[in-house]
Amino acid sequence: xxxxxxxxxxxxxxxxxxxxxxxxxxxxxxxxxxxxxxxxxxxxxxxxxxxxxxxxxxxxxxxxxxxxxxxxxxxxxxxxxxxxxxxxxxxxxxxxxxxxxxxxxxxxxxxxxxxxxxxxxxxxxxxxxxxxxxxxxxxxxxxxxxxxxxxxxxxxxxxxxxxxxxxxxxxxxxxxxxxxxxxxxxxxxxxxxxxxxxxxxxxxxxxxxxxxxxxxxxxxxxxxxxxxxxxxx
Amino acid sequence: xxxxxxxxxxxxxxxxxxxxxxxxxxxxxxxxxxxxxxxxxxxxxxxxxxxxxxxxxxxxxxxxxxxxxxxxxxxxxxxxxxxxxxxxxxxxxxxxxxxxxxxxxxxxxxxxxxxxxxxxxxxxxxxxxxxxxxxxxxxxxxxxxxxxxxxxxxxxxxxxxxxxxxxxxxxxxxxxxxxxxxxxxxxxxxxxxxxxxxxxxxxxxxxxxxxxxxxxxxxxxxxxxxxxxxxxxxxxxxxxxxxxxxxxxxxxxxxxxxxxxxxxxxxxxxxxxxxxxxxxxxxxxxxxxxxxxxxxxxxxxxxxxxxxxxxxxxxxxxxxxxxxxxxxxxxxxxxxxxxxxxxxxxxxxxxxxxxxxxxxxxxxxxxxxxxxxxxxxxxxxxxxxxxxxxxxxxxxxxxxxxxxxxxxxxxxxxxxxxxxxxxxxxxxxxxxxxxxxxxxxxxxxxxxxxxxxxxxxxxxxxxxxxxxxxxxxxxxxxxxxxxxxxxxxxxxxxxxxxxxxxxxxxxxxxxxxxxxxxxxxxxxxxxxxxxxxxxxxxxxxxxxxxxxxxxxxxxxxxxxxxxxxxxxxxxxxxxxxxxxxxxxxxxx
Numbered sequence: 104x105x106x107x108x109x110x111x112x113x114x115x116x117x118x119x120x121x122x123x124x125x126x127x128x129x130x131x132x133x134x135x136x137x138x139x140x141x142x143x144x145x146x147x148x149x150x151x152x153x154x155x156x157x158x159x160x161x162x163x164x165x166x167x168x169x170x171x172x173x174x175x176x177x178x179x180x181x182x183x184x185x186x187x188x189x190x191x192x193x194x195x196x197x198x199x200x201x202x203x204x205x206x207x208x209x210x211x212x213x214x215x216x217x218x219x220x221x222x223x224x225x226x227x228x229x230x231x232x233x234x235x236x237x238x239x240x241x242x243x244x245x246x247x248x249x250x251x252x253x254x255x256x257x258x259x260x261x262x263x264x265x266x267x268x269x270x271x272x273x274x275x276x277x278x279x280x281x282x283x284x285x286x287x288x289x290x291x292x293x294x295x296x297x298x299x300x301x302x303x304x305x306x307x308x309x310x311x312x313x314x315x316x317x318x319x320x321x322x323x324x325x326x327x328x329x330x331x332x333x334x335x336x
Numbered sequence: 337x338x339x340x341x342x343x344x345x346x347x348x349x350x351x352x353x354x355x356x357x358x359x360x361x362x363x364x365x366x367x368x369x370x371x372x373x374x375x376x377x378x379x380x381x382x383x384x385x386x387x388x389x390x391x392x393x394x395x396x397x398x399x400x401x402x403x404x405x406x407x408x409x410x411x412x413x414x415x416x417x418x419x420x421x422x423x424x425x426x427x428x429x430x431x432x433x434x435x436x437x438x439x440x441x442x443x444x445x446x447x448x449x450x451x452x453x454x455x456x457x458x459x460x461x462x463x464x465x466x467x468x469x470x471x472x473x474x475x476x477x478x479x480x481x482x483x484x485x486x487x488x489x490x491x492x493x494x495x496x497x498x499x500x501x502x503x504x505x506x507x508x509x510x511x512x513x514x515x516x517x518x519x520x521x522x523x524x525x526x527x528x529x530x531x532x533x534x535x536x537x538x539x540x541x542x543x544x545x546x547x548x549x550x551x552x553x554x555x556x557x558x559x560x561x562x563x564x565x566x567x568x569x570x571x572x573x574x575x576x577x578x579x580x581x582x583x584x585x586x587x588x589x590x591x592x593x594x595x596x597x598x599x600x601x602x603x604x605x606x607x608x609x610x611x612x613x614x615x616x617x618x619x620x621x622x623x624x625x626x627x628x629x630x631x632x633x634x635x636x637x638x639x640x641x642x643x644x645x646x647x648x649x650x651x652x653x654x655x656x657x658x659x660x661x662x663x664x665x666x667x668x669x670x671x672x673x674x675x676x677x678x679x680x681x682x683x684x685x686x687x688x689x690x691x692x693x694x695x696x697x698x699x700x701x702x703x704x705x706x707x708x709x710x711x712x713x714x715x716x717x718x719x720x721x722x723x724x725x726x727x728x729x730x731x732x733x734x735x736x737x738x739x740x741x742x743x744x745x746x747x748x749x750x751x752x753x754x755x756x757x758x759x760x761x762x763x764x765x766x767x768x769x770x771x772x773x774x775x776x777x778x779x780x781x782x783x784x785x786x787x788x789x790x791x792x793x794x795x796x797x798x799x800x801x802x803x804x805x806x807x808x809x810x811x812x813x814x815x816x817x818x819x820x821x822x823x824x825x826x827x828x829x830x831x832x833x834x835x836x837x838x839x840x841x842x843x844x845x846x847x848x849x850x851x852x853x854x855x856x857x858x859x860x861x862x863x864x865x866x867x868x869x870x871x872x873x874x875x876x877x878x879x880x881x882x883x884x885x886x887x888x889x890x891x892x893x894x895x896x897x898x899x900x901x902x903x904x905x906x907x908x909x910x911x912x913x914x915x916x917x918x919x920x921x922x923x924x
Contacts, residue, residue, distance in 0.1 A: 116839040133584070146793040149845035150837035154375070157551040159587045159668060161479055162379040178671050199522060200842040206376070219487040220439030230436050232448030238441065245441045245473075245480060249378055284439065 106130050106140065107187035110151065113198050121198065125187065137184065138165055138177040153202040160315060163250030166193055167202050173252035173313040193255040195264065208264045209251045209271070216268060216276040216294065221287035237283045244278035244323060246316050247271060253310035253320055259303040266299035270310035270320030273301065277323035280330060292331055301327060339517075339773040340527045343765060344370050345758055347516060347531040349502040349558065351377035353478075353743030354722025354750075355537030356485035356494075358701075361751025363492040367758060370529070372500040372518055374553055374847075377486045381539055381551040382743065385478025386664065387592030388453060388470030389435070389740035391428035395449040396468040399460060401425045404469065406462045406917060408738060411621050412731025413874035414890060414919040415571070417908035420699040420727045424738070424745045426912075431744045432471050440484040442473050443661075453661070454595040457621035457735045457924075466619055470737045475590050475664045481740055501847055502557060503776040505534070505565040505718070506768060513703075513718035514766045516561070517776040521847060524840030526780065528773050532762040533717050533754040536561070536695060536703075537747065540723040541858040542575075545688035546800035549581050549588040558724040560854025562695050563861070563897035564775075567705055567715065570726040571693035571893050572858065573866035574875050576734055577809050579625040581687025583645035585672040588689065589665055589682060591736040594618040596661050598650035600629065601681065602637040608646075613924035620924040623733040623875045626686035630809045633685075640683060647681035686809050690734055691858075692875065693865075694726040696894065701725070701750025706894065711905035717762065719754055721746040728892065731907075732874020783849045789834035792849045799826045799859050807866050812879045816867040823863045830856040861895040868902050869893065886919050 105127045113121035126144055134140050138158055145151050153176070154164040160178040167176060168191040170184055181188070196204035222231070254260045254269035268276065276295060279285050295301040301324065310320040346362045348355045351373030362369040373380065392399035404425040409416055436442055436450060443451035452468040460467040473480035489496075499521040506515040506528065515530040541556025542548040559569055579600070580589040594600075599618050602608045612628040613620035620628075629646050638644050650658060655678045658666055662677075669677045696704050696712075701719045704712040722743045729742055806819025833852055835845040871885035872878045891904040909916050 114839055115841050135585075145844075146791070149791070149835055150839070152842050152844045156375050156379050156553045157381065157384050159384065160671070161476075161664070162375070162381075162383050162551065164375060164379050203842050210376075214490055217491075219484075219491045226437045229433055230442075230449050233444050234448055235444045235446065238444045241441045245483070246476060248383075248479070249376070279439075282439065282441075 106181065108144065109187040109189045110202070111191040112201055114150070114200055130181065135180060136177050137169065137179040137181055137188070140181050141176055152200050161248060163248035166250040166252045168192065168194055173256045175250060175252070175315045178315060193251055195255050195261040206251060209254055209269070212264070212268045212272040213249065213275060216272050216279070216291070217287070218275045218279065220279060220282060220285045222284055223286065231284045233283050240281040241278060243318055244274060244281060247274055247318060248316060250315065252313045252315060256309040256313045258307060258309070259305060263299055263303055267303035268295065268300050270304070270324070273304070273327065274318060274320040274323045277327050280327065292334060295327060296331060339777070340525070341530055341768070342527060343530045344368050345531065346533050346535065346754055347372065347529045348535045348537060349516060350380070350537035350539060350722070350724070351375070351496065352380035352537060352539055352722060353382040353482055353485060353740060354747035355535070356482070356489055357744045357747030358535050358537060358721060358751035358754070359489055359494045360485065360492055361748055362754060363489065363494040365755045367755065370495045370497055372497045372502055374499065374501050376498050377496065378483055380482060381554055382482040382740070383479045384551060384588065385481070385740050386475045386588060386590035387455060387595065388472040388477050388737040389432060389481065390455070390458065390469050390735070390737035391432040391471055391741065392425070392469060393429060393432065393450060393452060393471065395445055395447070396452045397460065399467050399469055401428060402914065403460055403462060403467070404428060405914070407457050407459055408729060408735055409917045410463065410922060411457045411733055411735040412729070413733055413884060413922060414886065415574070415728065415731030415873060415892070415907060417728050418911040418916060419908045420729045422911040422914060423699040423749070424729050424741060427745045428741050431741065431748070435481060435484060435744065438484050438488045440473065441480050442471055453592055454619060455736045456591050456594070456619045456625065457616070466616060470592065470595060472592065474660070475592055475662045478740060501850065502561065503779065503850065505561050506772045507565055508766060508769050512716040512766060514768055515772065517773045519850070521842055524843060526773060526776060528768065530765055530768055531717070532758045532765055533719060535701070535750055535754060536720040536724050537722045538724045540691040541855060542688050542691065544799065544803045544855050544859045544862065546804040547581065547586045548688040549578055549586055550688070555851035556854045556858040557851065558695060558720065560857045563857040566898065567703065568696060568894040568896050569693060569861045570696040571728060571865070572861040572895055573869050573893060574692035574732050575688055575807065575862065576622055576690035576692060576875050577626040577686035578689035579622055579629055579686050580648055580684040581689070582668065582672045583640070583683040583685045586687050587668055587672045589648060589668065589684060591622070593648060593650055593662060593665055596650070596657060597653050598648055600625070601647045601649050602632045603639045603643065604637060608632055608637070616924040621733055621735060623877070624924060626809055627877055629686055645683045645685045648684045649681040650677050651679055651681070690739065691723055692726070692728070692730045692732065692734055694724045695720040697721070697725045697727050699727060699746070699749060700753045701746055702753055706903060706905065717757070717766070719750045721750040732876060779850070779853065780846070783833065783835060783846060784838050786832060786834040789832035790829055792833045792835065792845070792852050795826065795829050795833055796852055796855065798829065799823070799856060802826055803859050803862060807862055810877050810879055811866060816863065819863045820867050823859050827856050827860050857897055860900070861897065864900060865893045865895050865902060890919070
């Protein structure tokens, strides 16, 4: 049976503007995931472009808008998708070509929260000790794959991608705030205390809905807000 | 044609664990460094490593780096260079502690120290009993390590050229490496990066096989560039088949599952590894377990309708351990095998996983090639680290968790060697040869103008079929000889690949055509090297020569691409400070 697709196409070399292209293709039984189907399509039309690498949901390359919802092509089952399967680039980002977006702004926000442990004390000979309970605080935070499904589903990020850190960046911010080895709590909170950087989150929770790793940026954002309140009193 | 030239002290090709660790060293030393990566660095294949990174920390049980060294030598089936193995295992402890200080989110034991789990071939007291040596961040150790290294490079303000593909090495008339040509994917522009020192950290080439745990980007780009630049490829017959790839999907299931207590079952429900390896059982090294699994299937004890796989059972670990220690495995099993391992076993088969061979290097990260009577002459200005390099610490078979260790130990070592070289031997750039980009421009032009050729995907599929069928878990003279003939035919077809899309911007068809030129170099090297080795050693299991032959074959293979001929060089038997570990029979 043939599978129908409608895919966003744009090649700045030749197209004045983007358009949706229809495809109909016979998939092989081994083409279970959407990424398999896209590879099959590319073997027929080599001008169709998308990012891909690990094909198992850990590298975060193949995030796209699938039937209106952001997700990773490599972990999405084709059979579960209503046809025509409509594929668009991640919303709100400049499109480079077809399903490939320019993620500069997304990474700029990630970098802006200083995503590394800050600790000025001389490093000990062995580990900086951390109890299993303290380490557990990082679960649900460190697993982010920077696919940008969350931030590009967030209306606040669409409106202010230059000012609002966005769910992915804020999840990372809390990952370092929650790490007992990090000493920069105050600087980190100062960095976010701003009408836009943190407080543009209106708990719409699209981020939670789309995260392919089932992480919860909204909860992390709530925790940062709690830390700010605690600091203020 | 005028090509833009950009100058750096150091150019690093590859943004995975080895490239990022080296970059950190160079950036922090204040050298003008750039890291080229085909993908955003955290999308490099290091991210997919699961089970752990080995170091004799002794956090759970007594452990010594000497035992780790012994296991690695034995695991390598005595093809590993013992000076490099000593260097790696001795530096492992500091390397892992350093990652912890960088902020890597390792799991912890009650004392607050790093959690360590058992793994294949990890033993105490020189092979006596299993030991917990694999330092783990759940089953996402590679992800945790790669992100931590990237984050540390953000702190060090390392410069990245993201979504750039290196095309060719630039060597001058003396053979020194003075830069690379590279394609900026977003614009389609080809540039020359002029450097005092170049590091290849380009990863593996597992995509030469039809069934592989490797990411799509693992196309042997560094090996292809070396082959075209007259640098031989070492030990390319040695490919690791990981025992537990998800049957049909190829996705990796970590050995950490068996480390936590998972077991392999055949169709009779028998824990067959007890028969083959009474001591280490399911935790024997990977080459050994893969062969046992293949034997079970060959002898009719495979599972499923086609009797073509075995089962990995872990439900007896209980939901808590599975959710806490193996959460991603559960996710993968549900998504790619359609089973929840809390209730059902996972169907698994041996799957191509890791390239033990690669660019010949020493433990300093220097690339070394034969010249006259000397088998190991340094190529000035050229370094390699990680899976693309053959150092050789893994010899004929890598131990689980030694790959992540290899990346950080030799990434750092290569970085330090480059700093020394730049400061002491190459304070100013050596001039570029004239028309340094012509070779690359001609290759791209060939692809863009080819007519009456074949689609890249068709040639790639043909190559993968040959390698899969002829260079698998068990090898025979007849099969390998056929494989050599067949792969040479595919190599002819690969010279005439063609693409329909000729546009500039983010043209992945062109990138895939360029990757194909690298893959085919690796595939040819693999078949020719494997066909010549008339013994069984590590991952090279030869039915016609079932025994290891130290007298004739304890030596490294070197494959020269231009002549398609082989030469050999001795294994380093002299460690740096400890006693030589002499060969003995490998039983588990």
